[in-house]
Amino acid sequence: MPSVLSSALFALLPCTAFAQMYGSLPSIAGNGSAVMPNGKYQISSEGIRAHFIPYGASISNLFIADVHGVERDIVLGFDNASYYSIDRLHPHLGGVPGRYANRIKNSTFSIDGITYNVLPNEHNNNDTLHGGPNGWDWRNWTVVAHTVDSITFSLVDPDGMEGFPGEVISYVTYTLTPYQWHIRMTALATTKKTPIMLSSHTYWNLDGFQNPATPLALNHSLFLPYSGQRVGCDGILIPNGTILPNQPYSVNDFWSAPKQIGANMSAPEMYGNCGTNCTGYDTCYLVNRAQDGPYDWRAKGPVAQLASPWSGIQVDVYTDQEAFQIYSCGGQNGTLALKETQGFFNDSSHPRTVQKYGCVVMEVEDWIDAINQPEWQRNKKQIFGPGDDPYVLEATYEFSVNRTLVNMFNGTMH
Numbered sequence: 001m002p003s004v005l006s007s008a009l010f011a012l013l014p015c016t017a018f019a020q021m022y023g024s025l026p027s028i029a030g031n032g033s034a035v036m037p038n039g040k041y042q043i044s045s046e047g048i049r050a051h052f053i054p055y056g057a058s059i060s061n062l063f064i065a066d067v068h069g070v071e072r073d074i075v076l077g078f079d080n081a082s083y084y085s086i087d088r089l090h091p092h093l094g095g096v097p098g099r100y101a102n103r104i105k106n107s108t109f110s111i112d113g114i115t116y117n118v119l120p121n122e123h124n125n126n127d128t129l130h131g132g133p134n135g136w137d138w139r140n141w142t143v144v145a146h147t148v149d150s151i152t153f154s155l156v157d158p159d160g161m162e163g164f165p166g167e168v169i170s171y172v173t174y175t176l177t178p179y180q181w182h183i184r185m186t187a188l189a190t191t192k193k194t195p196i197m198l199s200s201h202t203y204w205n206l207d208g209f210q211n212p213a214t215p216l217a218l219n220h221s222l223f224l225p226y227s228g229q230r231v232g233c234d235g236i237l238i239p240n241g242t243i244l245p246n247q248p249y250s251v252n253d254f255w256s257a258p259k260q261i262g263a264n265m266s267a268p269e270m271y272g273n274c275g276t277n278c279t280g281y282d283t284c285y286l287v288n289r290a291q292d293g294p295y296d297w298r299a300k301g302p303v304a305q306l307a308s309p310w311s312g313i314q315v316d317v318y319t320d321q322e323a324f325q326i327y328s329c330g331g332q333n334g335t336l337a338l339k340e341t342q343g344f345f346n347d348s349s350h351p352r353t354v355q356k357y358g359c360v361v362m363e364v365e366d367w368i369d370a371i372n373q374p375e376w377q378r379n380k381k382q383i384f385g386p387g388d389d390p391y392v393l394e395a396t397y398e399f400s401v402n403r404t405l406v407n408m409f410n411g412t413m414h
């Protein structure tokens with residue numbers, strides 16, 4: 001398939017024209033064109049298979065073989081496409097938060113002296129999370145292309161929706177190559193200047209909830225080699241303008257060496273680390289790479305590495321983005337059901353729901369709420385208008401098996 005958004009010309013076309021153009025190309029091949037009976041779309045490549053749904057342009061299943069060659073479904077989701085818009089809890093399972101990911105302080109921002117109020121949807125309406133009560137991951141996107149190894153979704157977000165100025169047209173392409181998942185998101189502001197910041201909100205459990213010793217992700221090892229700093233936030237996770245140091249051996253130090261997510265759970269500093277009374281992580285880490293000179297994000301090395309010592313499955317995240325959010329699922333409480341492809345059956349000692357700390361969300365993104373921190377000087381990364389280059393987010397998730405890590409823990413976990 002040609003690079004869907006290599007040209008802004010494509011992005012300017014109405015969806016129907018775009019679909020007609022793509023429909024005329026020999027891009028729909030093999031079984032790729034078929035929608036599965038559960039409403040999902042499958043794509044695959046060597047060593048990797050994934051399902052997606054139009055709701056939120058979300059990933060719903062991701063199958064990777066573990067150290068024993070057993071396939072595990074390592075992301076959260078629901079069993080069928082129709083359930084996503086019925087479930088009112090809406091934990092943003094695997095979708096694209098937009099048009100502005102993460103939180104907007106006081107649900108307001110200014111551009112060129114004009115103040116805009118967007119719809120609040122969190123903390124008694126004190127802020128806007130992930131684009132508002134009808135953000136992009138609450139909507140059904142249009143499938144504009146689907147091949148055996150790739151799928152492209154599009155969305156037209158009208159002027160004024162959720163209070164945001166101007167129309168935005170977005171395309172999200174997911175492509176699989178051997179052992180890799182590639183994400184390319186673009187968005188074009190066609191009529192007015194507006195904030196745009198996207199992300200992929202995928203929940204991971206690299207054991208597929210099939211580790212007999214634990215349903216949690218606290219033993220997953222995490223490494224954020226470029227993240228010596230993080231965004232300081234108030235009690236409801238709104239940035240307060242400060243950039244904080246992740247001192248070596250402190251609870252937020254994932255950069256000096258890989259560390260288990262649960263390694264510091266009982267440290268006193270962990271209490272309040274993810275907001276008032278919250279123990280764990282819901283943290284925006286900065287990704288600092290420019291000090292080493294010009295870099296190619298595809299070659300510079302992963303910004304994050306997450307690996308499970310039980311399954312051995314490791315994901316290395318490469319991205320052009322300059323911040324990285326980690327959420328350790330402290331809000332899960334045993335109400336969200338596992339998929340049929342996960343967990344244990346006929347064994348009541350293993351819950352079929354997601355427990356507190358049962359997962360990890362990793363979000364490639366830009367510095368959160370920079371639209372309300374003008375001194376960070378990130379307008380060029382976050383404010384887009386007609387005639388500007390499109391917003392672009394790219395990421396590659398590379399999968400492998402880490403035998404060293406498995407051997408290191410074999411004995412404690414088997």
Ligand SMILES: *[C@@H]1O[C@H](CO)[C@@H](O)[C@H](O)[C@H]1NC(C)=O
Binds near residue numbers: 030031
């Ligand atoms: C297409 O799907 C059918 C039935 O699900 C399967 O038997 C066949 O192997 C698939 N072909 C390819 C090329 O994936």
Ligand SMILES: *[C@@H]1O[C@H](CO)[C@@H](O)[C@H](O)[C@H]1NC(C)=O
Binds near residue numbers: 078337
């Ligand atoms: C879809 O999945 C949900 C959650 O697992 C389940 O409750 C529902 O019955 C399923 N619906 C269909 C049509 O299969």
Ligand SMILES: *[C@@H]1O[C@H](CO)[C@@H](O)[C@H](O)[C@H]1NC(C)=O
Binds near residue numbers: 085
């Ligand atoms: C999205 O599409 C599903 C079908 O997969 C449908 O059940 C649902 O009502 C739609 N939701 C919205 C918000 O349009």
Ligand SMILES: *[C@@H]1O[C@H](CO)[C@@H](O)[C@H](O)[C@H]1NC(C)=O
Binds near residue numbers: 106108117
């Ligand atoms: C919050 O936004 C409202 C407008 O919606 C404004 O009147 C108020 O001053 C703002 N509060 C703060 C603390 O910025």
Ligand SMILES: *[C@@H]1O[C@H](CO)[C@@H](O)[C@H](O)[C@H]1NC(C)=O
Binds near residue numbers: 125126
């Ligand atoms: C949110 O706003 C309300 C009133 O507007 C206030 O009472 C409350 O303390 C605020 N904070 C939170 C965390 O809800």
Ligand SMILES: *[C@@H]1O[C@H](CO)[C@@H](O)[C@H](O)[C@H]1NC(C)=O
Binds near residue numbers: 241
């Ligand atoms: C901002 O938040 C951080 C983290 O909670 C805190 O350490 C710092 O004192 C706060 N700074 C200001 C200026 O509010």
Ligand SMILES: *[C@@H]1O[C@H](CO)[C@@H](O)[C@H](O)[C@H]1NC(C)=O
Binds near residue numbers: 251
């Ligand atoms: C956090 O865990 C690491 C690895 O076990 C340890 O070296 C470090 O001292 C711990 N830090 C705190 C504050 O407990």
Ligand SMILES: *[C@@H]1O[C@H](CO)[C@@H](O)[C@H](O)[C@H]1NC(C)=O
Binds near residue numbers: 276277
């Ligand atoms: C935090 O915990 C304290 C002590 O249990 C409690 O008094 C307070 O209401 C809690 N605050 C919030 C915002 O949950």
Ligand SMILES: *[C@@H]1O[C@H](CO)[C@@H](O)[C@H](O)[C@H]1NC(C)=O
Binds near residue numbers: 089332333335
């Ligand atoms: C569990 O979490 C959900 C969603 O966050 C919430 O609606 C529900 O009330 C919680 N249940 C308990 C028992 O805390």
Ligand SMILES: *[C@@H]1O[C@H](CO)[C@@H](O)[C@H](O)[C@H]1NC(C)=O
Binds near residue numbers: 222259402404405
């Ligand atoms: C395997 O995991 C360990 C611990 O996280 C890490 O130090 C090591 O670099 C990983 N191996 C590879 C090849 O990535």
Ligand SMILES: *[C@@H]1O[C@H](CO)[C@@H](O)[C@H](O)[C@H]1NC(C)=O
Binds near residue numbers: 407
């Ligand atoms: C773990 O160690 C046992 C022997 O203690 C061995 O039989 C098993 O194959 C090892 N597992 C892995 C995944 O290496």
Ligand SMILES: *[C@@H]1O[C@H](CO)[C@@H](O)[C@H](O)[C@H]1NC(C)=O
Binds near residue numbers: 213214219260412413
């Ligand atoms: C998690 O890792 C620790 C070592 O950090 C080990 O002692 C513990 O047994 C592991 N827990 C499980 C459930 O495998």
